[in-house]
Amino acid sequence: MEKRAIRPFSGDTVTLVLMIALAAMWILPTIWVISLSLRPNMDLMRSTAGLLPIPFTLQNYIDIVSVSMTPRWLLNSAIVAIGTTVITLIVASLAGYAFARIAFPFKRTLFVFILCGLMIPEQTIIIPLHAMITDWGMHNTHAALIAPRVAMPVGVFLMTQFFRAIPLELEEAARLDNASRLTVFRRIMLPLSIPALTTLGIYTFLQAWNDFFWPLVSATNSNMYTVTVGLSSLQGNFAQTEGLGFIMASAVFASLPVVIVYVIFQKYIVRGIAMTTGK
Amino acid sequence: MASVRLRAVAKNYGAVRAIHEVNLDVEHREFVVLVGPSGCGKSTLLRMIAGLETISGGEITLDDQVINDVPAGGRGVAMVFQNYALYPHMTAAQNMAFGLENIGMAREEINRRIAHAASTLKIEELLQRRPKAMSGGQRQRIAIGRAIVRDPKVFLFDEPLSNLDAALRVQMRIEIAKLHQRLDATMIYVTHDQVEAMTLADKIVVLSAGRIEQVGTPLELYHTPRNTFVAGFIGSPKMNIIDGKVAAITPEGVDVETPSGRLAIAAEPAGLAIGDSVRVGIRPEHMGVGKPGDGLAVVVEVVERLGDETMVYGTIGDGTSVVVKLDGTARVRTGETIPISVAATDGHLFTMDGEALRRTPAALEGLFDV
Numbered sequence: 001m002e003k004r005a006i007r008p009f010s011g012d013t014v015t016l017v018l019m020i021a022l023a024a025m026w027i028l029p030t031i032w033v034i035s036l037s038l039r040p041n042m043d044l045m046r047s048t049a050g051l052l053p054i055p056f057t058l059q060n061y062i063d064i065v066s067v068s069m070t071p072r073w074l075l076n077s078a079i080v081a082i083g084t085t086v087i088t089l090i091v092a093s094l095a096g097y098a099f100a101r102i103a104f105p106f107k108r109t110l111f112v113f114i115l116c117g118l119m120i121p122e123q124t125i126i127i128p129l130h131a132m133i134t135d136w137g138m139h140n141t142h143a144a145l146i147a148p149r150v151a152m153p154v155g156v157f158l159m160t161q162f163f164r165a166i167p168l169e170l171e172e173a174a175r176l177d178n179a180s181r182l183t184v185f186r187r188i189m190l191p192l193s194i195p196a197l198t199t200l201g202i203y204t205f206l207q208a209w210n211d212f213f214w215p216l217v218s219a220t221n222s223n224m225y226t227v228t229v230g231l232s233s234l235q236g237n238f239a240q241t242e243g244l245g246f247i248m249a250s251a252v253f254a255s256l257p258v259v260i261v262y263v264i265f266q267k268y269i270v271r272g273i274a275m276t277t278g279k
Numbered sequence: 280m281a282s283v284r285l286r287a288v289a290k291n292y293g294a295v296r297a298i299h300e301v302n303l304d305v306e307h308r309e310f311v312v313l314v315g316p317s318g319c320g321k322s323t324l325l326r327m328i329a330g331l332e333t334i335s336g337g338e339i340t341l342d343d344q345v346i347n348d349v350p351a352g353g354r355g356v357a358m359v360f361q362n363y364a365l366y367p368h369m370t371a372a373q374n375m376a377f378g379l380e381n382i383g384m385a386r387e388e389i390n391r392r393i394a395h396a397a398s399t400l401k402i403e404e405l406l407q408r409r410p411k412a413m414s415g416g417q418r419q420r421i422a423i424g425r426a427i428v429r430d431p432k433v434f435l436f437d438e439p440l441s442n443l444d445a446a447l448r449v450q451m452r453i454e455i456a457k458l459h460q461r462l463d464a465t466m467i468y469v470t471h472d473q474v475e476a477m478t479l480a481d482k483i484v485v486l487s488a489g490r491i492e493q494v495g496t497p498l499e500l501y502h503t504p505r506n507t508f509v510a511g512f513i514g515s516p517k518m519n520i521i522d523g524k525v526a527a528i529t530p531e532g533v534d535v536e537t538p539s540g541r542l543a544i545a546a547e548p549a550g551l552a553i554g555d556s557v558r559v560g561i562r563p564e565h566m567g568v569g570k571p572g573d574g575l576a577v578v579v580e581v582v583e584r585l586g587d588e589t590m591v592y593g594t595i596g597d598g599t600s601v602v603v604k605l606d607g608t609a610r611v612r613t614g615e616t617i618p619i620s621v622a623a624t625d626g627h628l629f630t631m632d633g634e635a636l637r638r639t640p641a642a643l644e645g646l647f648d649v
């Protein structure tokens with residue numbers, strides 16, 4: 001596995017050097033942030049120079065867990081991201097199956113309509129969305145953070161394309177095998193679409209976890225902040241000088257789940273990017 | 280009992296009529312093969328019987344029950360697809376069990392049936408494997424196994440062997456024939472391989488452009504094709520069709536003047552008069568080298584020596600191509616003109632619109648006694 005990934009570059013020294021340089025550019029700020037998070041706040045008021053955490057302390061992380069609201073925000077983020085992911089997968093797979101395999105009136109029009117959703121920027125709908133949620137009195141709930149995110153055109157599109165590519169004969173064989181439509185969906189189509197569902201799931205999860213704009217608008221009560229909104233709220237006037245280590249620790253703490261997801265599902269994320277770009 | 284009857288069955292795809300009012304009887308335990316050129320509607324017909332395709336007109340009955348509106352799963356038919364259509368995420372055993380689980384069969388009975396089918400098909404060692412880890416022939420067996428365990432009234436096959444290599448195809452063909460004997464099942468089998476059709480069928484149905492051209496036993500179709508289409512479709516190489524004019528009507532049949540010589544054909548001259556245009560049909564295997572001046576003068580263009588036989592490709596006077604099958608030691612050279620003789624009782628005669636004239640009793644003598 002590793003060998004296969006490295007070999008294409010081994011002959012090309014220039015590419016290799018460039019890749020190392022680029023990787024360093026990406027990794028250095030990360031190392032710096034981690035290092036800052038492991039230094040005392042008082043020390044950071046004097047200087048933030050240096051990549052090594054000297055003097056070393058875990059106090060910032062201890063503060064996060066014991067004092068601050070970061071754990072609460074993490075929990076909110078987790079509820080929202082997992083909820084969004086699960087519901088999106090259900091909606092997208094059912095809708096995708098219908099578009100791929102069931103004949104119904106205005107199917108094509110409806111599909112185009114959904115695809116149009118891809119072209120509408122978030123900013124244009126945020127005010128009506130806000131007004132709507134206000135009318136329903138739903139702000140500062142998890143539902144308000146999840147609901148607008150589960151109507152995901154990309155997901156429906158991806159699942160439709162994926163189901164279309166599954167040979168029709170499989171479904172016909174299943175029909176001859178006395179399988180109902182639901183059985184076909186559950187026992188044939190869903191198991192076969194695990195790669196697509198994984199990809200879509202990771203994509204949705206990361207998107208929901210990193211979401212900032214909508215939670216910022218909808219969650220006004222700090223108890224309902226997601227971790228992205230919460231962290232940005234920490235940037236008070238003097239935070240940069242007085243509590244830099246603490247902010248950095250919060251950032252590291254908040255990105256851990258995302259990092260873990262990336263590490264575990266690296267393979268699928270690459271495949272997913274390949275899928276959404278058409279090959 | 281499992282007999283299938285098609286009464287004026289038709290299929291439209293939008294404005295296009297794919298099947299034109301087909302009538303067909305398939306008897307209990309019969310092995311019926313549907314043949315015909317690509318696009319003639321074989322798969323469509325089979326899929327209508329299976330319940331995978333709606334029926335635009337007419338009636339299909341299974342054991343005297345009209346099944347037009349019975350869903351595929353409820354018809355008691357099983358189908359083996361050309362590309363096997365095995366569920367890729369299931370093992371062979373799970374593939375076979377799927378249909379039985381769906382009707383709520385008890386686990387022990389499912390296992391018993393799978394074990395029985397596996398021993399019939401000699402696929403015991405494949406049961407825990409997924410389709411991806413099997414060869415084409417092995418997948419084909421699993422697909423057949425999946426059909427067998429359901430104990431269907433009718434087996435449907437849509438070109439099941441066309442994805443296999445030649446040697447395996449022969450082997451599987453023989454196994455399907457054995458299976459038919461052992462299971463005593465009614466089978467309907469689609470192919471465009473006429474060797475498969477001839478060897479497997481109790482009854483062959485020749486289709487063309489959505490219509491049945493002829494139904495009969497393999498030998499009936501070979502010896503008494505109803506028209507030039509069937510005559511050309513059954514037999515390999517194809518029957519030679521040569522245009523000519525009626526020269527004489529004799530007690531033994533009809534003498535035809537062709538562009539390259541005169542041929543006597545033992546066919547009944549119903550409605551023919553001297554001077555009428557007709558078509559003569561002669562199978563390559565019924566041609567031989569005659570005495571100079573005899574029969575047809577054929578200009579040899581290509582000679583293929585296959586060892587046991589020699590294929591001669593040539594032309595006659597009006598440019599019509601003919602194929603002659605001679606024995607392996609025939610002395611024929613490219614460029615020469617050879618006299619080809621044909622026994623009158625081996626010839627076929629057709630009207631200009633391709634309808635066959637009845638062969639005389641003398642011509643048919645002994646052909647069906649085998």
Ligand SMILES: Nc1ncnc2c1ncn2[C@@H]1O[C@H](COP(=O)(O)OP(=O)(O)OP(=O)(O)O)[C@@H](O)[C@H]1O
Pocket residue numbers: 292295297315316317318319320321322323324471
């Ligand atoms: N879904 C469809 N929509 C429109 N026309 C169709 C459809 N399916 C089949 N046809 C047409 O119906 C005719 C018969 O098709 P069918 O698949 O039955 O042919 P076939 O005899 O099985 O051919 P082959 O030997 O190539 O498999 C063809 O002309 C085909 O184009």
Ligand SMILES: [Mg+2]
Pocket residue numbers: 321322323
């Ligand atoms: Mg076909």
